[in-house]
Amino acid sequence: MVFWPELLFSQDALQGAMSDAPKKEAPPQYSEYGSDLCLQCHGEGSAFPVLSIFKTRHAETSDARTPFAGLECESCHGPGALHPEAVMTGEKNIGIRSFGLGARTSIREQNQVCETCHKSKLGMAWHGSTHEREDVSCASCHRIHAERDPVFSIKDQPKVCFTCHQQKRADSFKASSHPIRYGKMACTACHQAHGSNTEFQLIRQTLNETCYSCHTEKRGPFLWEHAPASEDCTLCHQVHGSNHPSLLSKRPPFLCQQCHSRAGHPSVSGLPSGLPPSGGSALLLARGCMNCHTQVHGSNHPSGARLTR
Ligand code: HEC
Ligand code: HEC
Ligand code: HEC
Ligand code: HEC
Ligand code: HEC
Ligand code: HEC
Ligand code: HEC
Ligand code: HEC
Ligand code: HEC
Ligand code: HEC
Incomplete structure (x- = not known):
């Protein structure tokens, strides 16, 4: 099994990063100091709240597959040794990978980083799914630095989807709706987030089967x-x-x-007139x-x- 972005660094670098040996065995473009370097500038008080990532699954160092058991920040953001210097000399290309909507890094490259570790969880459906084809990045749905990623919360998930699906937000406030606005149902009650082999990426084989999963009496x-x-x-x-x-x-x-x-409606004896x-x-x-x-x-x-x- 491959847990590490092979595209990004060699097996030697991986071993270097995962052992207790000094991190200087890593190729030179990676920092020798790991996250300690990054936190010099991106720690407490910086504009983007970086530190909460230490409360997430990605920072579980006891799990050898996680980024923080390896190259830490750089397993996602890429080799960053030259980034501080680039930043200080005011370079435009600041030598680091960025994520999400409006990021400098291409969405294809962003997603590749996540996919190298998450291929099996994503399953077959992601490739060729509407979101993949429409260049939606993993990071436009997932908040990696947040202690709790909103997509896992029934209450907060729809807000994530509404950033792009605004008509669905309007729909959810109409007189009759599924109880999404009350935080009692999320979009994933009916949709498979990463795609499925059903039309509209529904959770069941057909549209009606999806409805029957709750409205059993209609089956x-x-x-x-x-x-x-x-x-x-x-x-x-x-x-x-x-x-x-x-x-x-x-x-x-x-x-x-x-x-x-209406013309075809049969005469019915005993009906009051006007019917x-x-x-x-x-x-x-x-x-x-x-x-x-x-x-x-x-x-x-x-x-x-x-x-x-
Ligand atoms: C010397 C201080 C310094 C160090 C050390 C540093 N950074 Fe930065 N970093 C900055 C500054 C300044 C910016 C630019 C912020 C801006 O323009 O909003 C930045 C930007 C970024 C960005 C956003 C990139 C973009 O394209 O918008 C990321 C991601 C980032 N740094 C990650 C890291 C990582 C990972 C490390 C450790 C390998 C690191 N930084 C080390 C100062 C630093
Ligand atoms: C699992 C992958 C991953 C790891 C590990 C990771 N980041 Fe990030 N980082 C992201 C993603 C994705 C974003 C986009 C915002 C979000 O998802 O919360 C981001 C956003 C950022 C930003 C804001 C960039 C901007 O555009 O303003 C900075 C700065 C940053 N990370 C620094 C760090 C530092 C420092 C570390 C190590 C302590 C680190 N990251 C570890 C994935 C990662
Ligand atoms: C170096 C490997 C690695 C990289 C790179 C990586 N992850 Fe993970 N990620 C893991 C591991 C290991 C876990 C915890 C075990 C699991 O859930 O499979 C995890 C967990 C998660 C979870 C579940 C969190 C939870 O609370 O259950 C999400 C969502 C996730 N990653 C998204 C991403 C995204 C998006 C990216 C790219 C920005 C990314 N990961 C990059 C290894 C990685
Ligand atoms: C359209 C929004 C969206 C996109 C894009 C997206 N995800 Fe997710 N992801 C979700 C939602 C929602 C869940 C929670 C699924 C659920 O509760 O059924 C999830 C769950 C996960 C999990 C946890 C799965 C588990 O079984 O524990 C991982 C890991 C993950 N996503 C990784 C990724 C990666 C990697 C990418 C990019 C290749 C990605 N996601 C793209 C919305 C998205
Ligand atoms: C970054 C923007 C973005 C986000 C965030 C996003 N989507 Fe999408 N989604 C799209 C685009 C673009 C399409 C294709 C055009 C369309 O159908 O609106 C799409 C299509 C879809 C489709 C139709 C799929 C098909 O095969 O016909 C579903 C269902 C869907 N999204 C559900 C979700 C759910 C659920 C979430 C939140 C977990 C979400 N989306 C978050 C951009 C996004
Ligand atoms: C009760 C089940 C259910 C829930 C909950 C649900 N959907 Fe759907 N969705 C469907 C069905 C069924 C279709 C296909 C037929 C249709 O559009 O009426 C669909 C189609 C879609 C489409 C593609 C076609 C279109 O209408 O644009 C998008 C995008 C979408 N849903 C987004 C969302 C988002 C975002 C949420 C959460 C706010 C959500 N859905 C919640 C059942 C659901
Ligand atoms: C995850 C469970 C779930 C799924 C799947 C689901 N529903 Fe519902 N549905 C509900 C709940 C909960 C209500 C609200 C019942 C209430 O308010 O008493 C509801 C209400 C309704 C109502 C009545 C709305 C009203 O204003 O009285 C209709 C019609 C309906 N659903 C149709 C559908 C259809 C069609 C599908 C398949 C596309 C579907 N549902 C899938 C849970 C679900
Ligand atoms: C031929 C039109 C039609 C079709 C097709 C249809 N419905 Fe309905 N549905 C209605 C009407 C009309 C009402 C309002 C009934 C009333 O007020 O007595 C209703 C009401 C409902 C309600 C709320 C009241 C109740 O009976 O529980 C649910 C839930 C519902 N439908 C689910 C479904 C599901 C699930 C399907 C697909 C299996 C479906 N409907 C297909 C016409 C339809
Ligand atoms: C006052 C009661 C009543 C109302 C209102 C009513 N119907 Fe009927 N309808 C009946 C009865 C009773 C029959 C059965 C007649 C028979 O068996 O010959 C029937 C039969 C039918 C049939 C079967 C026709 C056939 O060729 O056998 C259809 C279709 C139909 N109705 C549709 C409708 C529609 C559509 C509406 C609303 C526009 C409607 N009905 C309003 C009482 C009503
Ligand atoms: C999408 C088309 C469609 C809609 C909308 C629809 N029906 Fe039907 N309906 C049918 C079909 C098709 C049949 C089966 C006709 C047959 O077997 O000859 C049927 C059969 C019926 C029958 C039994 C008639 C018979 O000949 O046995 C009644 C009564 C009926 N519908 C009433 C309604 C009512 C009331 C509504 C509105 C709530 C409605 N239908 C909406 C397509 C529809």
Whole structure:
């Protein structure tokens, strides 16, 4: 198994860095002093809070795979021996790798650094995923220097995603929505962060399977299925938020009339006047078609073929 960015430094350098031997065995472009050098300038009181990284998994020196068991800061930021001098002489290229949105380092190079250690955790799906293809960096979702990376918190994760997916933020505040705004659900309730082989990188094989993982009662099997419900929940629902009740994409009866013609509604004996098919006004009242067709997701009643019970 390869834990170390082989591209970046030799096996000798690795051994040098991991043993108790003096770090001067490392190639000259790496600092002899490890993080001690960096912390001279990036310690307490510097603009960017560097020190909190020592409270994270990456700083667990007892785990030989972590950066801090090896070349410390430089396992991510790259060889930095010449960086202090470059900074002092006011050079533009300040001789160090930087991360995240707006960083000098290319996103491809940034991600390679992380991937050399995280290939197995990322799984196969990352490569070719929409985020990878759109040049989204690991560091635009992960806060490496924060004691707690916000993407692991149900409450804070959506804010990370909203930095790019602003429409989803607006959706989450609509009258009907999944309880994201209350910090009770994160985007990863339905989405696989690093990609999946499903459309829209969903957590299950199909869209409906994703919904059934919580809404089990909608799975059926039903004696009388309603074809669109077993086919695709988003034929009627807007999952991220809607201003219609129950996350509906349209208000009934218009919702239903996208597929069912009103003209075709059969005469029903015993219906009060004004109800279908003679007039349309009752359809616009209250629950519209669902006044009678209550079982829109499917019915298990022996005489529920018309989804009325
Ligand atoms: C002599 C002081 C000094 C030392 C030692 C030092 N740095 Fe810096 N570093 C700076 C200054 C000054 C900047 C520029 C800050 C700015 O322009 O905002 C900087 C910038 C950076 C940046 C941002 C780079 C960018 O492109 O924006 C990183 C990352 C960084 N240093 C990491 C390190 C690491 C890792 C080490 C140890 C190998 C280190 N520094 C050692 C002074 C130092
Ligand atoms: C596991 C990889 C990793 C290690 C180890 C690491 N950093 Fe970072 N560093 C990052 C990433 C990613 C960012 C972007 C901001 C973030 O994710 O929090 C960053 C941001 C920075 C910045 C701010 C750069 C800017 O653009 O202003 C400085 C300075 C810095 N690191 C210095 C250090 C120092 C000093 C150490 C060692 C004590 C260190 N880093 C260890 C990955 C790492
Ligand atoms: C030198 C190897 C190495 C490098 C480089 C590295 N990591 Fe890690 N990382 C680890 C190890 C080891 C762990 C802890 C064990 C694990 O979770 O696999 C870890 C843990 C993590 C975790 C989980 C943290 C937690 O609290 O559970 C995240 C997220 C992560 N790394 C992201 C990154 C990102 C993003 C980068 C690039 C900026 C990066 N890593 C670079 C080795 C590395
Ligand atoms: C679109 C945002 C996003 C991007 C881009 C991203 N991650 Fe993650 N990552 C997450 C989220 C969210 C989680 C938590 C997954 C969960 O809770 O299901 C996570 C989890 C992790 C973990 C911990 C996994 C575990 O099983 O413990 C590691 C390690 C990690 N990411 C590394 C990376 C690396 C390396 C990259 C870049 C190649 C990357 N991530 C890119 C959002 C992202
Ligand atoms: C740095 C910007 C950025 C961040 C942060 C980000 N994304 Fe994305 N995401 C994109 C881009 C760009 C696309 C492709 C265009 C689009 O669909 O909007 C995308 C697409 C997606 C897609 C559609 C995938 C597909 O295959 O159709 C999903 C789902 C997604 N992101 C979820 C998330 C989640 C969940 C998070 C937070 C954990 C997140 N994104 C964070 C930029 C980002
Ligand atoms: C209840 C499940 C669920 C949750 C929670 C969820 N999504 Fe989705 N998302 C879906 C489904 C299903 C699709 C595909 C069909 C669609 O767009 O209606 C999708 C599609 C997407 C897409 C790509 C298509 C588009 O509409 O742009 C993006 C981007 C996206 N989601 C981002 C997010 C973000 C960001 C969050 C967290 C704020 C989030 N999603 C939360 C289920 C969910
Ligand atoms: C992680 C669990 C989970 C997943 C997955 C999930 N939901 Fe939900 N859903 C919920 C919760 C929790 C509520 C809120 C229930 C409440 O407020 O009483 C909800 C509410 C709803 C509502 C009613 C909203 C309202 O305003 O009354 C609809 C419709 C809905 N979900 C459809 C879907 C669809 C479609 C999918 C698949 C794309 C899906 N859900 C996936 C947990 C989930
Ligand atoms: C043919 C349109 C349609 C389809 C397709 C559909 N729904 Fe619904 N759904 C509705 C309507 C209409 C309501 C409001 C029902 C009411 O007010 O009585 C609703 C309400 C809901 C609710 C909240 C009330 C309740 O019954 O729990 C959930 C949750 C829900 N749907 C989940 C789903 C899931 C999951 C799927 C996919 C398996 C799905 N829906 C497919 C029309 C549909
Ligand atoms: C995306 C298209 C679509 C939407 C939207 C839709 N339906 Fe359907 N509906 C169908 C299909 C397809 C069938 C099956 C027709 C068949 O088997 O001949 C069906 C069957 C029915 C049946 C049983 C009819 C029969 O002949 O057995 C009723 C009742 C019904 N739908 C009511 C509704 C109501 C009420 C709504 C709105 C909440 C609605 N539908 C929305 C496509 C849709
Ligand atoms: C007042 C009650 C009521 C309302 C409101 C109502 N329906 Fe019906 N609908 C029925 C009854 C009862 C039947 C069964 C008739 C039969 O078996 O001959 C039926 C049958 C149907 C059928 C099956 C038609 C067929 O060819 O067998 C569909 C589709 C349908 N309704 C759709 C709708 C839609 C769409 C709406 C809203 C625009 C709606 N209904 C409003 C009572 C109602």
